[in-house]
Amino acid sequence: MSYICPICKNTLALNAWGNAYRCENNHSFDLAKDGYVNLLPVQKKHSKDPGDTKEMIGARHEFLASGFYDQMAENLVETIQSTILDSQGKRILDLGCGEGFYSRQLKVGISDSEQIELHGLDIAKDAIILASKKQKDSKFVVASSNDLPFPDHYFDLVYRVYAPSNDSELFRVIKPSGHLLIVTPGPRHLWQLKEMIYEEAREHNSEGIEPTGFKQVKSLQKSYTIKPDQELRMSLLQMTPFAWQTTEKVKKEIYDKDNFEIEVDFIFSLYQKLS
Ligand SMILES: C[S@@+](CC[C@H](N)C(=O)[O-])C[C@H]1O[C@@H](n2cnc3c(N)ncnc32)[C@H](O)[C@@H]1O
Numbered sequence: 001m002s003y004i005c006p007i008c009k010n011t012l013a014l015n016a017w018g019n020a021y022r023c024e025n026n027h028s029f030d031l032a033k034d035g036y037v038n039l040l041p042v043q044k045k046h047s048k049d050p051g052d053t054k055e056m057i058g059a060r061h062e063f064l065a066s067g068f069y070d071q072m073a074e075n076l077v078e079t080i081q082s083t084i085l086d087s088q089g090k091r092i093l094d095l096g097c098g099e100g101f102y103s104r105q106l107k108v109g110i111s112d113s114e115q116i117e118l119h120g121l122d123i124a125k126d127a128i129i130l131a132s133k134k135q136k137d138s139k140f141v142v143a144s145s146n147d148l149p150f151p152d153h154y155f156d157l158v159y160r161v162y163a164p165s166n167d168s169e170l171f172r173v174i175k176p177s178g179h180l181l182i183v184t185p186g187p188r189h190l191w192q193l194k195e196m197i198y199e200e201a202r203e204h205n206s207e208g209i210e211p212t213g214f215k216q217v218k219s220l221q222k223s224y225t226i227k228p229d230q231e232l233r234m235s236l237l238q239m240t241p242f243a244w245q246t247t248e249k250v251k252k253e254i255y256d257k258d259n260f261e262i263e264v265d266f267i268f269s270l271y272q273k274l275s
Pocket residue numbers: 050051052060095096097098099100101102121122123124127143144145146160161162163164
């Protein structure tokens with residue numbers, strides 16, 4: 001596998017000691033003990049710790065480990081499995097992978113998983129540290145979705161779950177006829193939380209915009225209800241942008257509510273690159 005240098009775009013090669021990637025211009029990036037590489041140079045960072053905060057990453061980790069999104073992860077794995085029917089030597093990227101929940105689910109759930117070269121990328125270093133610690137059979141990199149450190153036409157499939165992307169970078173790194181799977185919130189996602197937080201809750205606009213250079217080949221919606229306990233409701237709040245919009249009073253109401261059932265609603269949009 002080869003990364004490309006985020007500074008000069010030449011190929012990066014692992015050195016003889018296997019502890020750093022270097023390009024022919026001597027730009028060098030250490031391979032951390034946990035197996036991830038940080039390809040986000042300081043000069044390309046817009047803040048000290050870009051991406052999700054440690055608190056959000058911890059909350060998401062705790063919430064996802066509770067199993068409430070397992071059903072959605074199964075739908076994700078099934079969709080990927082049916083898209084890459086022959087899984088011989090396929091390359092997949094989890095874009096904005098966070099703490100790696102869906103990468104782990106994919107490796108466990110997909111058949112012939114040893115044939116899959118799976119990469120996870122996120123701009124938040126703390127998320128990548130956690131993901132790489134938990135999944136040694138995949139490759140994790142700190143980088144921005146606006147500047148992907150991969151060669152042209154590298155991936156058979158890129159997926160992103162609630163994470164940002166850049167159309168021209170997606171077009172560049174996906175093979176001709178390769179696939180892009182985008183998971184976004186459906187109209188009723190976390191509706192009961194929204195009703196408590198906002199004076200006038202609005203449904204998510206779930207209309208997918210076709211990324212330039214791709215055509216939509218499938219769209220499906222999966223909805224169900226969850227009943228997280230009081231602590232997990234707080235984690236759910238903390239891992240979403242609701243965290244900043246919820247007053248202490250409403251947080252307490254959410255915490256105290258009996259038998260609180262919350263709708264989750266996911267839209268899976270599958271696109272194929274036009275070749
Ligand atoms: C809502 S979280 C979703 C994480 C993961 N996909 C999941 O569903 O568990 C969005 C993720 O996108 C990452 N992110 C934000 N901006 C990014 C960028 N420009 N490039 C790469 N990742 C980014 C955040 O750090 C965060 O981990």
